[in-house]
Amino acid sequence: MRREQLQPTALIAVSIVAGTVGWSGHVLLLPLAFAFPVLWALARTRAMSAFVSTGYFLAASRGLPQGVANFYSSDLWPGLLLLLCASAGFVIVHTVLWTKRKGARPCRYLLAAGLMAIPPFGITGWAHPITAAGVLFPGWGWWGLVAATAGLIGLVTRMWPAVAIVLAGFWICSAATWDDPNLPESWQGVDLEMGASLGRDASIERHRDLIVTVKDRASGGARTIVLPESALGFWTPTVERLWVRALQGTDTTVIAGAADVDAGGYDNVLIAISGAGAQIVYRERMPVPGSMWQPWRSVLGASGGARAHFFENPVAAVADSRIAPLICYEQLIVWPVLQSMLHDPDVIVAVGNGWWTKGTSIVAIQRVSVEAWARLFAKSLVLSFNT
Structure with missing residues (x-):
């Protein structure tokens, strides 16, 4: 040659x-x-x-x-x-x-x-x-x-x-001298292995199973428990009442993913739930292009698809801490984490629903990406993924 x-x-x-x-x-x-x-x-x-x-x-x-x-x-x-x-x-x-x-x-x-x-x-x-x-x-x-x-x-x-x-x-x-990012005291991220059913199985039985999982982790000393993206499925008043009642009488706070749907489409969100109530604390800034975020639909006069809140809500206040939320795809790109770091949060909370990545290294890459950012800025890190 x-x-x-x-x-x-x-x-x-x-x-x-x-x-x-x-x-x-x-x-x-x-x-x-x-x-x-x-x-x-x-x-x-x-x-x-x-x-x-x-x-x-x-x-x-x-x-x-x-x-x-x-x-x-x-x-x-x-x-x-x-x-x-x-x-x-x-x-x-x-x-x-x-x-x-x-x-x-x-x-x-x-x-x-x-x-x-x-x-x-x-x-x-x-x-x-x-x-x-x-x-x-x-x-x-x-x-x-x-x-x-x-x-x-x-x-x-x-x-x-x-x-x-x-x-x-x-x-x-x-x-x-490498050390993994530290987990905040009394926080715990829960990894699930529910496959494609997570977020799609809206039955009361599924929610009760998740509540049992949360209470089991709380009995071990965790007070703020993070569940993966889409864990709650569609966020409705019925789901809200079920979870709030289940947490009454406890000092547990749950941060979990859900979909907030309306006539124009939906937001991929994180919900903070305690015995005192529940609220949406984060709307995803960058959903997955193509499969979730479909901006051409509005141009064609169609509804549906996830909305992108590009530079909104970079941090959220949960359980006396300021968190930098990163949902799934946001962990692979640069600007969401840097925008959040401008506000000096206490904890990075990274969640994902990676059942569809079976046979690939996508979830592993998401994890190491957010781990690298957490180490750069010396931030605590909580991870929660479903596979």
């Missing part, structure tokens, strides 16, 4: 490895995503930068086709089509902003990273390398974010070998 063919082939191969291993669901491997800006900068042509970007993003998102097939009980083709559509934003941004002028690359890459962190491109901005900031600089907070951003910029300059060595040093030190 000629040299001019070997270099592009090697760049694409390494980008696939970086996307696959960096986003494998192991938190200490996240910094491998920092290889992407190096590969992007080493591309000799705009077309090659497109291939590098495509290889990295598709490898990092490899679980999507299988997840879509599970969700819709179909073959892999719809998921593959969705994956290609989702990758378009990432590839277009990094291809358009690539330049031969080495002096302009740092600013170009900074712009690309910024665009992929906020809407509209940030809506599909998962696999963002900046997520690894919490592994490289745990506890540094906003300074850690600045340091990680500076590292990403340095990796697209001629000084990238020296920058890579420095970042590797921080990575090794972090790995040697």
Whole structure:
């Protein structure tokens, strides 16, 4: 193979490895995503930068086709089509902003990273390398974010070998001293294994089973108990009365996912319930595009679909604590967690209903992403997932 063919082939191969291993669901491997800006900068042509970007993003998102097939009980083709559509934003941004002028690359890459962190491109901005900031600089907070951003910029300059060595040093030190985020005292997240029935089985028996689970955890000393996304199904006055009555006479607070439905569509929400009453404390800022958030429906005059509350309610007050809620898809993208951190919450509460991800690493990636953010900002973390 000629040299001019070997270099592009090697760049694409390494980008696939970086996307696959960096986003494998192991938190200490996240910094491998920092290889992407190096590969992007080493591309000799705009077309090659497109291939590098495509290889990295598709490898990092490899679980999507299988997840879509599970969700819709179909073959892999719809998921593959969705994956290609989702990758378009990432590839277009990094291809358009690539330049031969080495002096302009740092600013170009900074712009690309910024665009992929906020809407509209940030809506599909998962696999963002900046997520690894919490592994490289745990506890540094906003300074850690600045340091990680500076590292990403340095990796697209001629000084990238020296920058890579420095970042590797921080990575090794972090790995040697790594601690998982702490669980707040008297809080507990409940993981369930109810599959696709969670949120779809609206029977009284299902709610009573969940109430028994909550009371069992409360008997062990937990006072604030978190249940997964969709745990309560449709939020109705009947469901509210059932849960409030069940918690009367206790000092237990339950935070659980539900769907708040009206004539125009629905909100994916978190409900805080105690013996004194219940209230919606959070409406999801970014539901899953396509399967939940379907903005084209309103353009076509149709109702239905989940609403996106992009920059609303970044924090909520629950049980004498300020929480940063993140539901499912929000754990994979950048701006929701950073917006919440601007308000200095006490606890990050991350919930999901990942039954449809069976056979993929999607839930594992969600967990490590939010764990990395919690470590960056030194926040307590409560996780609750259904599989």
